[in-house]
Amino acid sequence: MAAGRMRSTRRLRSWIVEQVSSGKYPGLVWDDDAKTMFRIPWKHAGKQDFRKDEDAAIFKAWAEFKGKLTDGVQDNPASWKTRLRCALNKSPEFKEVNDRAQLDISEPYKVYRLVPISEQGLVVPEKKCKEKNTRRSKRRRSESQSDDVNHIKQIKTEDVTSQLVSQRLFKIKDSFSFILKGQTSCLFLSPVQDSFRVAVHYLGQEVLKRHIQGTDVRIMYLPSSLTPPTPSALKGRFPRIPLPEPPPTLPAGPELQALFTLLPFMEKGVVLTSTAQGVYGKRFCQGRVFWTGPHTTMPGLHKMERNAEPVLLFSKDVFKQQLEHYRSNGGEPPQCGITMCFGEELSNREDPSTKLIIVQITLPCAEQEVQNAQTFLQSISFLQSLANQSPLEEITLELVAVPSPDP
8 A cells, every 4th residue: 555645736747738738938839739749949048039028938937937037037038948948857757859859940949748657657867866776777687578577567556656646736634535446557558458349331331340359450351252261261360350241221322333343442451450569551452541540640641552561550659648648637538549441532521421431440458548547537536526625625545556457
């Protein structure tokens, strides 16, 4: 059992997120759609075109927030900048992303990343711990890879829990007692078996739904004229999801005829593979395949070329960053799947129900992580309501680590 104390203090991370989201500081903007990185203006105060009211606005705001705008430094942009730079670099909640910075343009900026809580648990910022960490690192390198992975997971479970506790905006004392169970399992992606939930739609009507366990699946059309392969012939191959013949419930017309014409071109289909980096797709069929997903970085259409290199359709790293942001700040939960369109173009702005063949792939492992995060946020909301009921706005929190069930 571990007890944690929470203080009613406003942290740098929440302050930064609030300022970036406000849009009131020139040049202080999000650098990615997931809002895990942000740009901060970085023009030198000695530049001829330096504008104190714009280029140093965010630095002055931090100095004002910290109560450091004394008479001696009220008009010292360099001092304001140094103060915020040191705060960002010292905090384990931020990491400078050097390869995304632009310092040689007319409006230079740096980029910082909001470090997920699971990564913060592996950092010990105290200088006096450096020698100890060096000895630990040498011992870890001498251990087997499996032991090292288990050790890292243990660090995340123990250290990150205390950091989560310290971020909440209410105090802990002796007024209430509350047991928060099962939350340590949602601090990092659990080693749950990979699987795919696949739903096939013809002209907006669902015609097939399958749940495939494993890391690979092939979605293809199997002509009715062909003899299905025997179980022995399928041994060692990817699990297959055959596209069915159009059902009689579909309305007759030119669109139905186009669907019958398209299906044979999907004979060799598309293979999906789940790796440590994410879900990749590889097209083998003659028919065109377009896709949309939550982690696309380029605007416009996303086409899967035939017999080309596999395409990353779903990034697990980006999903984890979005999940940490959602767990820390609430808002919209991250998406847990992708959509493929066979034979026709599909953009993020189009209605999939108007297309001939739509295949929606959902990742149950990602869905489970989002559910864990939602449970965590509900628990925090409950704790906050308990604290509000206390005359002193204080409660006692006892964290009980509950081991996850075996896969």
